[in-house]
Amino acid sequence: xxxxxxxxxxxxxxxxxxxxxxxxxxxxxxxxxxxxxxxxxxxxxxxxxxxxxxxxxxxxxxxxxxxxxxxxxxxxxxxxxxxxxxxxxxxxxxxxxxxxxxxxxxxxxxxxxxxxxxxxxxxxxxxxxxxxxxxxxxxxxxxxxxxxxxxxxxxxxxxxxxxxxxxxxxxxxxxxxxxxxxxxxxxxxxxxxxxxxxxxxxxxxxxxxxxxxxxxxxxxxxxxxxxxxxxxxxxxxxxxxxxxxxxxxxxxxxxxxxxxxxxxxxxxxxxxxxxxxxxxxxxxxxxxxxxxxxxxxxxxxxxxxxxxxxxxxxxxxxxxxxxxxxxxxxxxxxx
Numbered sequence: 001x002x003x004x005x006x007x008x009x010x011x012x013x014x015x016x017x018x019x020x021x022x023x024x025x026x027x028x029x030x031x032x033x034x035x036x037x038x039x040x041x042x043x044x045x046x047x048x049x050x051x052x053x054x055x056x057x058x059x060x061x062x063x064x065x066x067x068x069x070x071x072x073x074x075x076x077x078x079x080x081x082x083x084x085x086x087x088x089x090x091x092x093x094x095x096x097x098x099x100x101x102x103x104x105x106x107x108x109x110x111x112x113x114x115x116x117x118x119x120x121x122x123x124x125x126x127x128x129x130x131x132x133x134x135x136x137x138x139x140x141x142x143x144x145x146x147x148x149x150x151x152x153x154x155x156x157x158x159x160x161x162x163x164x165x166x167x168x169x170x171x172x173x174x175x176x177x178x179x180x181x182x183x184x185x186x187x188x189x190x191x192x193x194x195x196x197x198x199x200x201x202x203x204x205x206x207x208x209x210x211x212x213x214x215x216x217x218x219x220x221x222x223x224x225x226x227x228x229x230x231x232x233x234x235x236x237x238x239x240x241x242x243x244x245x246x247x248x249x250x251x252x253x254x255x256x257x258x259x260x261x262x263x264x265x266x267x268x269x270x271x272x273x274x275x276x277x278x279x280x281x282x283x284x285x286x287x288x289x290x291x292x293x294x295x296x297x298x299x300x301x302x303x304x305x306x307x308x309x310x311x312x313x314x315x316x317x318x319x320x321x322x323x324x325x326x327x328x329x330x331x332x333x334x335x
Contacts, residue, residue, distance in 0.1 A: 071175045071228070
């Protein structure tokens with residue numbers, strides 16, 4: 001059969017078809033490998049493992065950190081979600097104990113939420129109060145959380161400092177004043193960020209800078225994770241990555257890796273230019289992805305990496321504490 005094919009068709013044609021078929025198969029096989037691994041190890045289904053449960057606790061306590069730092073925090077916000085967080089904490093303590101640092105911080109944020117409403121003489125719902133009693137009776141050690149109060153001057157005081165101080169000074173900002181950012185400042189930040197390393201220097205990243213307030217609000221409404229502060233953004237930057245410069249199954253995730261490295265460099269560059277930023281999640285469903293591609297004039301060959309809400313900070317504002325793990329937890333030295 002093979003000899004017959006080589007007699008009928010040119011050698012180059014057969015090799016082209018063979019390579020194309022083989023590549024299609026390896027791409028399918030690789031994505032199927034990703035699918036199985038994600039299904040098995042993510043917390044998309046039952047949360048049975050310690051890392052799955054603490055991941056959800058961190059995700060949910062951060063909702064309240066953000067809420068407590070909003071320009072105008074809405075009294076009574078998120079009470080059903082608070083009950084979910086409390087029950088997740090209780091479940092974690094029952095299964096794994098109360099020594100996990102992020103678990104302790106979650107409890108501290110819950111207490112901060114309770115104190116905030118007490119200070120503002122706001123009566124929480126009876127169901128919320130009952131669940132707060134459950135967490136308070138545990139007497140978990142540690143101070144009550146307190147979101148950071150910052151001034152505009154203090155926020156940018158280390159932009160010319162050594163890198164360690166500069167890096168630690170950057171926080172996600174969720175409060176902007178009504179002042180226009182000069183486009184020259186944005187383009188200067190883009191010039192700095194373009195030095196980001198990339199696989200074989202392919203520079204797959206693309207940025208879209210939106211200035212029209214009505215269009216920005218339309219985009220942010222679809223994004224959905226900017227309630228309470230998105231309307232204050234002066235500029236919106238969308239970072240994408242071009243799939244067309246990558247090939248073969250082994251590069252299937254490279255667009256996200258290179259795009260993510262560029263995103264962090266751009267956030268640092270914007271901070272250096274004294275522009276406040278908040279990166280916004282672009283982990284879209286297929287339906288949302290298609291809507292945003294059309295609305296943002298992004299080609300189908302590009303994948304969304306992140307949206308960045310930009311603006312100048314007000315004279316005084318709050319920042320989420322968002323404590324980090326000790327490096328001994330997240331890093332291993334293998335010799």
